[in-house]
Amino acid sequence: xxxxxxxxxxxxxxxxxxxxxxxxxxxxxxxxxxxxxxxxxxxxxxxxxxxxxxxxxxxxxxxxxxxxxxxxxxxxxxxxxxxxxxxxxxxxxxxxxxxxxxxxxxxxxxxxxxxxxxxxxxxxxxxxxxxxxxxxxxxxxxxxxxxxxxxxxxxxxxxxxxxxxxxxxxxxxxxxxxxxxxxxxxxxxxxxxxxxxxxxxxxxxxxxxxxxxxxxxxxxxxxxxxxxxxxxxxxxxxxxxxxxxxxxxxxxxxxxxxxxxxxxxxxxxxxxxxxxxxxxxxxxxxxxxxxxxxxxxxxxxxxxxxxxxxxxxxxxxxxxxxxxxxxxxxxxxxxxxxxxxxxxxxxxxxxxxxxxxxxxxxxxxxxxxxxxxxxxxxxxxxxxxxxxxxxxxxxxxxxxxxxxxxxxxxxxxxxxxxxxxxxxxxxxxxxxxxxxxxxxxxxxxxxxxxxxxxxxxxxxxxxxxxxxxxxxxxxxxxxxxxxxxxx
Amino acid sequence: xxxxxxxxxxxxxxxxxxxxxxxxxxxxxxxxxxxxxxxxxxxxxxxxxxxxxxxxxxxxxxxxxxxxxxxxxxxxxxxxxxxxxxxxxxxxxxxxxxxxxxxxxxxxxxxxxxxxxxxxxxxxxxxxxxxxxxxxxxxxxxxxxxxxxxxxxxxxxxxxxxxxxxxxxxxxxxxxxxxxxxxxxxxxxxxxxxxxxxxxxxxxxxxxxxxxxxxxxxxxxxxxxxxxxxxxxxxxxxxxxxxxxxxxxxxxxxxxxxxxxxxxxxxxxxxxxxxxxxxxxxxxxxxxxxxxxxxxxxxxxxxxxxxxxxxxxxxxxxxxxxxxxxxxxxxxxxxxxxxxxxxxxxxxxxxxxxxxxxxxxxxxxxxxxxxxxxxxxxxxxxxxxxxxxxxxxxxxxxxxxxxxxxxxxxxxxxxxxxxxxxxxxxxxxxxxxxxxxxxxxxxxxxxxxxxxxxxxxxxxxxxxxxxxxxxxxxxxxxxxxxxxxxx
Numbered sequence: 001x002x003x004x005x006x007x008x009x010x011x012x013x014x015x016x017x018x019x020x021x022x023x024x025x026x027x028x029x030x031x032x033x034x035x036x037x038x039x040x041x042x043x044x045x046x047x048x049x050x051x052x053x054x055x056x057x058x059x060x061x062x063x064x065x066x067x068x069x070x071x072x073x074x075x076x077x078x079x080x081x082x083x084x085x086x087x088x089x090x091x092x093x094x095x096x097x098x099x100x101x102x103x104x105x106x107x108x109x110x111x112x113x114x115x116x117x118x119x120x121x122x123x124x125x126x127x128x129x130x131x132x133x134x135x136x137x138x139x140x141x142x143x144x145x146x147x148x149x150x151x152x153x154x155x156x157x158x159x160x161x162x163x164x165x166x167x168x169x170x171x172x173x174x175x176x177x178x179x180x181x182x183x184x185x186x187x188x189x190x191x192x193x194x195x196x197x198x199x200x201x202x203x204x205x206x207x208x209x210x211x212x213x214x215x216x217x218x219x220x221x222x223x224x225x226x227x228x229x230x231x232x233x234x235x236x237x238x239x240x241x242x243x244x245x246x247x248x249x250x251x252x253x254x255x256x257x258x259x260x261x262x263x264x265x266x267x268x269x270x271x272x273x274x275x276x277x278x279x280x281x282x283x284x285x286x287x288x289x290x291x292x293x294x295x296x297x298x299x300x301x302x303x304x305x306x307x308x309x310x311x312x313x314x315x316x317x318x319x320x321x322x323x324x325x326x327x328x329x330x331x332x333x334x335x336x337x338x339x340x341x342x343x344x345x346x347x348x349x350x351x352x353x354x355x356x357x358x359x360x361x362x363x364x365x366x367x368x369x370x371x372x373x374x375x376x377x378x379x380x381x382x383x384x385x386x387x388x389x390x391x392x393x394x395x396x397x398x399x400x401x402x403x404x405x406x407x408x409x410x411x412x413x414x415x416x417x418x419x420x421x422x423x424x425x426x427x428x429x430x431x432x433x434x435x436x437x438x439x440x441x442x443x444x445x446x447x448x449x450x451x452x453x454x455x456x457x458x459x460x461x462x463x464x465x466x467x468x469x470x471x472x473x474x475x476x477x478x479x480x481x482x483x484x485x486x487x
Numbered sequence: 488x489x490x491x492x493x494x495x496x497x498x499x500x501x502x503x504x505x506x507x508x509x510x511x512x513x514x515x516x517x518x519x520x521x522x523x524x525x526x527x528x529x530x531x532x533x534x535x536x537x538x539x540x541x542x543x544x545x546x547x548x549x550x551x552x553x554x555x556x557x558x559x560x561x562x563x564x565x566x567x568x569x570x571x572x573x574x575x576x577x578x579x580x581x582x583x584x585x586x587x588x589x590x591x592x593x594x595x596x597x598x599x600x601x602x603x604x605x606x607x608x609x610x611x612x613x614x615x616x617x618x619x620x621x622x623x624x625x626x627x628x629x630x631x632x633x634x635x636x637x638x639x640x641x642x643x644x645x646x647x648x649x650x651x652x653x654x655x656x657x658x659x660x661x662x663x664x665x666x667x668x669x670x671x672x673x674x675x676x677x678x679x680x681x682x683x684x685x686x687x688x689x690x691x692x693x694x695x696x697x698x699x700x701x702x703x704x705x706x707x708x709x710x711x712x713x714x715x716x717x718x719x720x721x722x723x724x725x726x727x728x729x730x731x732x733x734x735x736x737x738x739x740x741x742x743x744x745x746x747x748x749x750x751x752x753x754x755x756x757x758x759x760x761x762x763x764x765x766x767x768x769x770x771x772x773x774x775x776x777x778x779x780x781x782x783x784x785x786x787x788x789x790x791x792x793x794x795x796x797x798x799x800x801x802x803x804x805x806x807x808x809x810x811x812x813x814x815x816x817x818x819x820x821x822x823x824x825x826x827x828x829x830x831x832x833x834x835x836x837x838x839x840x841x842x843x844x845x846x847x848x849x850x851x852x853x854x855x856x857x858x859x860x861x862x863x864x865x866x867x868x869x870x871x872x873x874x875x876x877x878x879x880x881x882x883x884x885x886x887x888x889x890x891x892x893x894x895x896x897x898x899x900x901x902x903x904x905x906x907x908x909x910x911x912x913x914x915x916x917x918x919x920x921x922x923x924x925x926x927x928x929x930x931x932x933x934x935x936x937x938x939x940x941x942x943x944x945x946x947x948x949x950x951x952x953x954x955x956x957x958x959x960x961x962x963x964x965x966x967x968x969x970x971x972x973x974x
Binding site for chain 1 (some may be wrong): 500501504505507508511512515519520521522523524526527528530531533534535537538701702703704705706719720721723758759
């Protein structure tokens with residue numbers, strides 16, 4: 001006999017399959033789609049989004065959910081997730097959702113153009129529209145609550161602006177003090193030279209394998225902005241190559257492999273279920289960050305990488321592994337978030353968080369955004385923004401309507417700090433193996449403790465269950481201080 | 488005010504957008520999908536197919552179609568196409584459609600395995616099931632009519648088994664006589680050597696450009712079996728490389744460019760409409776064939792290709808353009824349809840047509856198919872089949888349930904013959920330009936006369952409107968006799 005539980009789960013499974021199609025179209029668009037295909041593609045995405053919206057808000061879901069009895073904790077988590085998604089989508093009128101899709105799609109094109117020409121004024125009317133629509137949407141979801149908190153739930157269920165602000169207030173003084181100490185010391189010599197694309201890609205594949213990327217369930221392609229897309233047995237990553245900056249390709253590959261490992265590592269029993277994927281952006285970022293930073297930028301691993309790079313490219317301008325390690329971990333107050341070191345990265349996020357929260361709460365006008373950005377950047381980074389492309393126009397997020405997303409990057413760093421502490425307590429000799437390019441103990445620990453559970457638990461509970469303690473920012477800050485004071 | 492016509496066309500447009508997604512998933516699966524992704528992909532395809540089926544048989548369509556008044560001939564053709572699709576899908580019960588999808592998917596895997604091991608017996612039970620289900624489906628569609636004719640409509644609307652049989656009866660004697668005459672003469676020397684993949688692909692891209700493939704609305708990838716997928720501004724082709732047989736890559740590229748030119752060439756005004764694509768498999772094949780054969784294998788073009796090959800690969804074993812032309816057009820009675828020359832190709836089709844029609848009409852049992860195949864092959868080709876992979880197991884079609892599809896290949900040849908006659912009458916000096924690798928007059932003629940209209944007219948009317956005469960097999964046979972008697 002088919003129970004209400006079976007019915008609602010089967011329905012969700014088909015929805016998940018169609019969401020996987022949507023994800024695949026996104027990969028295709030950014031990776032292999034012919035230039036002229038975009039208008040047609042926009043109609044495909046809109047048609048599929050309409051199908052998905054109808055399924056997520058199917059009127060039968062209410063009855064099914066009322067009648068359904070979950071036979072297991074996994075089943076209960078699936079029902080919770082279906083109810084959450086339904087509630088979120090049902091609160092937003094179709095017309096508003098369609099308008100948002102249309103406006104953010106256009107705004108991204110306008111933003112790209114404005115960035116290319118350093119023309120903030122050209123972007124502001126579009127941003128104005130996006131902010132207005134997202135505020136309207138936030139009001140519909142929040143039901144009287146805080147609009148910024150409402151939007152955060154899409155990326156980090158359970159997070160709040162107040163908690164995040166309090167966390168950032170605790171982080172800031174230690175980060176700033178650390179930053180000042182480092183910038184007062186001599187700057188290490190950077191890696192120099194030309195590193196051919198073929199060699200970079202060969203080494204990137206080697207790194208991906210070392211970090212456990214399953215090529216039978218994925219592939220690597222080249223794009224301007226690296227990303228990871230997909231779930232389960234089809235999780236694809238991309239990378240990019242700058243011939244004079246090989247760390248760009250190598251570390252973005254490790255970063256995306258972290259995301260991919262989470263998706264590839266979810267228990268196959270949960271595939272295409274509402275919990276068969278990473279639970280939140282923050283937890284996702286914890287995986288990409290711990291792969292990239294706490295593991296990939298550790299002294300143990302850079303020692304191995306130093307040899308691997310010389311094997312691939314011949315002698316380097318840095319002639320020992322310590323100098324190489326210092327070059328990998330150079331700290332400089334640059335303009336661009338995506339190129340920031342482990343310390344400045346969080347300062348970038350804090351700034352964006354404050355600005356976007358003010359925008360959403362109506363405390364900052366779009367017209368004043370550039371000035372607010374520039375003032376804040378000067379204060380936090382000690383450098384004046386030289387041009388909008390290096391300032392307020394640098395990120396795609398706001399043009400795409402992604403408000404509430406930025407803090408998940410820092411949450412990911414904080415979670416990675418917790419996981420790193422717990423993992424190293426469990427595996428005291430980890431570095432001996434990492435120094436040989438053998439990451440299996442580390443990735444195996446993350447798989448067993450976290451990745452395989454997908455979205456079974458809330459984000460914070462996911463980290464707590466993996467670490468054995470509730471997440472705080474302290475382990476990250478301790479790790480950063482220990483690492484960078486030694487450098 | 489929105490009319491019933493607007494409503495039904497808007498609905499069809501979304502359906503077409505979702506069909507384009509389905510096509511893209513097919514491309515992805517055959518070109519870039521990771522090995523382990525197939526189980527997940529099957530669920531994605533099934534979920535999307537269910538959405539499409541529901542849209543094509545939406546109960547509101549009947550009322551809309553009753554009320555809709557087409558403002559133009561294009562609009563009338565769109566309504567006809569919507570009604571035809573609705574009728575066809577509404578006649579087949581959901582359970583049967585789902586069972587067919589499941590069984591043909593499995594049967595294709597079983598077939599691939601059986602072919603690899605030359606094990607006909609392992610394939611027959613699956614084929615038995617496929618034939619039984621397709622007969623059931625044909626009965627549902629045919630409504631008392633001929634089951635084979637019913638299935639043909641999916642690939643060639645308006646075609647019938649009786650017409651096709653009569654056409655083949657007229658073609659056979661002249662083809663057989665021509666074949667005997669050629670096989671009685673000395674065999675030309677083949678092209679020999681190793682042709683590196685890079686060079687083949689470079690030349691393939693050059694050929695694609697020469698034949699008008701628009702790379703801004705498409706791309707070329709490598710697959711085991713070349714194909715073309717997509718409509719409008721996103722039409723992708725694939726090719727393959729056998730280093731010892733460069734004509735394989737070069738002519739399959741030209742062939743797929745023919746298909747792609749039809750889809751890329753449809754008037755953008757018709758994009759995502761029910762007539763915004765090629766009208767039938769036969770007319771599609773007419774484009775791929777005339778590009779590949781009447782143009783690509785002409786003495787004028789092979790002369791240009793001879794020079795292009797020497798420029799790419801250095802000296803060849805054939806030292807003049809006539810010998811090269813003869814090598815391109817070698818006639819040999821091989822086992823494999825996809826490798827057959829212009830003459831034997833049609834004999835392959837006639838044989839499959841008779842066998843599959845007998846299967847569908849219940850005149851031939853699946854258990855007797857291999858013997859029937861081998862007997863017929865010996866009679867038609869004068870050679871005994873050496874192994875099932877070279878015989879009854881060579882084609883994927885039947886395992887996929889594609890009964891009624893094979894004759895469209897020969898119809899394509901026949902239509903190409905007609906188009907070639909009309910085109911050369913209109914453009915008497917065409918070969919002068921073709922000999923310089925300039926195909927624009929030819930492809931322009933095909934675009935203006937045929938490609939841009941998409942599915943505005945029936946298949947036969949499409950050819951008739953382009954040529955100015957009703958299609959018959961005579962121009963093809965005249966062309967073959969003239970060409971091969973000269974060789």
